[in-house]
Amino acid sequence: MARVIFDEERCKGCKLCLTVCPKGIVVIKEDVLNTKGFHPAGVNDMEKCIGCAFCATICPDCVIEVEK
Amino acid sequence: MKTVFKRPHALNDIQMHYCPGCTHGIIHRLVAEAIDELGIEGKTIGVASVGCSYNNYDYFGCDMAQAAHGRAPAVATGIKRVNPDNVVFTYQGDGDLASIGTAEIVHAVARGEKITTIFINNAIYGMTSGQMAPTTLLNQVTTTSPFGRKPEIHGYPIKMSEMLATLDGAAFIERVSTHDIKNILNAKKAIKKAFQVQIAKKGFSIVEVLSTCPTNWGMNPVKALSWVKENMVPVYPLGNFKGKDLEV
Amino acid sequence: MEKKLLMKGNEVIAEAALRAGCKYYFGYPITPQTEVAHYFAKKMPEVDGTFVQAESEIAAINMVYGAAAAGARVMTSSSSPGISLKQEGISYIAGAELPAVLVNIVRCGPGLGGILPAQCDYFQAVKGGGHGDYKMVVLAPSSIQELYELTVEAFNIADKYRIMAMIMGDGVLGQMMETVEFKEKEDIISADKTWAVTGTLMEREHNVITSIYINPEVLENHNLKLQRKYKAIEDQEKRVEVYNCEDADIIITAFGTVARIVKNVIKMAQKEGIKVGLIRPITLWPFPNEAFEKYANVPKAFLSVELNAGQMVEDVRLAVNGKNEVFFHGRMGGMIPTQQEILDKVKEILKK
Numbered sequence: 001m002a003r004v005i006f007d008e009e010r011c012k013g014c015k016l017c018l019t020v021c022p023k024g025i026v027v028i029k030e031d032v033l034n035t036k037g038f039h040p041a042g043v044n045d046m047e048k049c050i051g052c053a054f055c056a057t058i059c060p061d062c063v064i065e066v067e068k
Numbered sequence: 069m070k071t072v073f074k075r076p077h078a079l080n081d082i083q084m085h086y087c088p089g090c091t092h093g094i095i096h097r098l099v100a101e102a103i104d105e106l107g108i109e110g111k112t113i114g115v116a117s118v119g120c121s122y123n124n125y126d127y128f129g130c131d132m133a134q135a136a137h138g139r140a141p142a143v144a145t146g147i148k149r150v151n152p153d154n155v156v157f158t159y160q161g162d163g164d165l166a167s168i169g170t171a172e173i174v175h176a177v178a179r180g181e182k183i184t185t186i187f188i189n190n191a192i193y194g195m196t197s198g199q200m201a202p203t204t205l206l207n208q209v210t211t212t213s214p215f216g217r218k219p220e221i222h223g224y225p226i227k228m229s230e231m232l233a234t235l236d237g238a239a240f241i242e243r244v245s246t247h248d249i250k251n252i253l254n255a256k257k258a259i260k261k262a263f264q265v266q267i268a269k270k271g272f273s274i275v276e277v278l279s280t281c282p283t284n285w286g287m288n289p290v291k292a293l294s295w296v297k298e299n300m301v302p303v304y305p306l307g308n309f310k311g312k313d314l315e316v
Numbered sequence: 317m318e319k320k321l322l323m324k325g326n327e328v329i330a331e332a333a334l335r336a337g338c339k340y341y342f343g344y345p346i347t348p349q350t351e352v353a354h355y356f357a358k359k360m361p362e363v364d365g366t367f368v369q370a371e372s373e374i375a376a377i378n379m380v381y382g383a384a385a386a387g388a389r390v391m392t393s394s395s396s397p398g399i400s401l402k403q404e405g406i407s408y409i410a411g412a413e414l415p416a417v418l419v420n421i422v423r424c425g426p427g428l429g430g431i432l433p434a435q436c437d438y439f440q441a442v443k444g445g446g447h448g449d450y451k452m453v454v455l456a457p458s459s460i461q462e463l464y465e466l467t468v469e470a471f472n473i474a475d476k477y478r479i480m481a482m483i484m485g486d487g488v489l490g491q492m493m494e495t496v497e498f499k500e501k502e503d504i505i506s507a508d509k510t511w512a513v514t515g516t517l518m519e520r521e522h523n524v525i526t527s528i529y530i531n532p533e534v535l536e537n538h539n540l541k542l543q544r545k546y547k548a549i550e551d552q553e554k555r556v557e558v559y560n561c562e563d564a565d566i567i568i569t570a571f572g573t574v575a576r577i578v579k580n581v582i583k584m585a586q587k588e589g590i591k592v593g594l595i596r597p598i599t600l601w602p603f604p605n606e607a608f609e610k611y612a613n614v615p616k617a618f619l620s621v622e623l624n625a626g627q628m629v630e631d632v633r634l635a636v637n638g639k640n641e642v643f644f645h646g647r648m649g650g651m652i653p654t655q656q657e658i659l660d661k662v663k664e665i666l667k668k
Contacts, residue, residue: 001069002069003069010083012087012088012089013088014088014089014289014290015089015288015289015290016089016289016290016293018290019290019293020248020249038088051072053072053073054249056073057073057094057249057252057253058094058249058252059093059094060084060086060089060090060091060092060093060094060097061083061084061093062074062075062079062093062097064073065071065073065074065075066071066072066073066074067069067070067071067072068069068070068072109516109518110515110516110517110518110519111515111517112515113386113513113514113515115382116526122528123528123530125524125526126524128522129516129522130515130516130522131513131514131515131516131522131523131524132513132522132523132524132525132526133381133382133385133513133524133525133526134412134524134525134526134527134528135378135381135382135408136378136381136404136405136408139374139375139378139381139405142370142374142375142376142378142379142381142382143378143379143381143382143385144382145368145379145382146340146342146378146379146380146381146382146383146384146385146386146390147382147383147385147386147513148382149340149366149368149379149382149383150340150366150382150383150386150387150388151386151514151515154386154514154515171371171372171374171375172371172375172378174371175370175371175375179368
């Protein structure tokens with residue numbers, strides 16, 4: 001069991017996290033706009049998360065917290 | 069469930085101003101993680117330099133001093149000589165360290181100052197909008213080499229790690245990269261070891277980190293990471309240049 | 317018991333600094349002040365202090381910035397071309413409000429110039445030199461004894477106001493030997509340095525030493541704060557010697573070693589029935605304009621004698637404020653005016 005929590009206000013939509021998720025579950029939320037005008041990243045299929053923290057490791061803005 | 073990954077304490081809880089996908093953010097976090105893991109935030113003093121990271125004194129939780137362009141190793145020398153028990157680090161880009169600050173870094177290393185330098189090599193000047201750096205690759209287009217870097221006009225890139233490795237005062241020199249997870253984790257190991265080398269009073273430690281500048285390279289952050297792997301790593305080989313087997 | 321010694325000026329500077337509790341010196345060799353560095357190199361180990369020969373004057377001033385940021389009393393010294401190199405660092409030290417002591421043993425310029433004495437860095441020291449709206453306290457001793465006393469005071473002034481204090485000497489002062497009487501123990505005024513970067517120990521918010529403020533309102537407020545500091549220094553720290561000025565026929569103004577020559581001119585003139593007065597600014601900044609205002613209408617004229625093309629004379633004219641004539645006599649390139657030369661100029665002015 002694992003989950004990731006995205007601070008959507010801090011995300012700059014750089015998409016680096018999308019490229020490293022081994023389960024391919026990190027997506028850009030095209031329907032969300034934060035106050036800085038970015039589409040933040042996030043996860044829809046949370047039950048597939050394995051808590052590897054690759055997304056958090058590559059994130060330049062400490063957007064992601066990982067729980068296991 | 070418990071938290072297995074979150075922002076390190078030594079990195080303040082404020083949004084950093086860097087461009088989306090800029091590797092400064094990753095590297096700041098790696099430095100902060102090393103500080104947390106070594107339990108040294110209370111005795112660390114960082115020296116901010118001039119470039120995009122000029123204001124990282126707002127981002128690190130330890131005491132910080134901002135230095136003139138290129139002079140961070142001299143400022144760090146002054147701080148460390150006054151308080152040898154403090155852990156002192158500089159954080160410098162390629163203009164700061166390899167252009168205007170070449171004398172300062174060479175001599176701080178030559179003197180064997182017990183400080184740690186985090187050297188951000190992204191082959192370009194970021195803050196001033198994309199000029200050629202001493203680390204710009206041959207044929208690379210920048211605002212001051214608009215037709216590509218040509219050796220007969222612009223000379224050749226400088227390999228700082230290799231150059232500094234000729235100095236006896238250097239205890240630990242490693243070049244790392246941020247272009248994928250494996251390399252980011254390796255960079256963290258090197259940065260942590262660099263601090264340990266300082267704490268063990270072995271001499272100067274420097275980690276050269278190959279980094280991106282998506283904005284001035286004119287590509288998206290994901291493509292920029294590939295560019296590091298495909299173009300920078302062949303010119304700036306990764307690895308240890310000094311102190312590989314140092315006991316800390 | 318106080319110690320009376322015969323010592324060379326450059327060495328007195330270092331000895332004074334050590335007695336003032338300065339344990340950090342960063343410098344680079346340059347004629348005619350290198351003996352300052354030699355003295356520190358020998359003596360620092362005795363007090364468990366630190367001497368570093370930096371790679372350049374630029375590196376040295378930045379090491380000073382670092383050591384001052386860490387809360388220490390620190391000095392660097394140089395001579396004119398080296399002081400030029402330090403200007404950026406001086407501006408940063410001013411902006412970051414760091415206390416430090418800088419010594420300029422002035423030589424002639426411009427450029428590589430010469431190694432003989434001059435006073436041609438007055439403008440550089442008091443009007444800027446570095447960029448931005450800043451000041452440093454500039455002290456101009458005239459004897460080896462005064463050199464010692466003002467060097468100790470410089471550290472106290474620097475700490476009290478969080479400002480750079482400069483000792484402006486010249487090659488004469490640096491190289492000559494005179495008796496100096498050291499106190500048994502100096503009056504070291506301790507200052508609050510809780511702003512210094514020493515490590516938070518996880519017990520306080522972090523300290524930041526910086527001179528950059530991107531927000532214009534913040535930066536203006538910072539500059540206004542600096543200006544208030546400079547005003548306080550102007551109100552409290554002016555130093556001047558006024559000699560023989562009551563009903564003087566002419567008042568000569570000079571600083572540093574030139575004032576010693578003028579004192580001999582005063583004696584010579586007296587024999588010829590001419591009363592010559594001297595106003596000797598000891599602080600070049602803050603400039604002691606009140607002394608000039610007080611005597612503005614007394615003499616027939618003022619005469620500024622300097623080893624330059626006419627620098628302090630501009631501030632003399634500002635202080636006299638049109639109430640009297642101000643003449644100038646200067647020598648350059650390391651040439652020193654003779655007493656006769658100055659007396660001849662006095663007589664020429666009085667004939668007019």
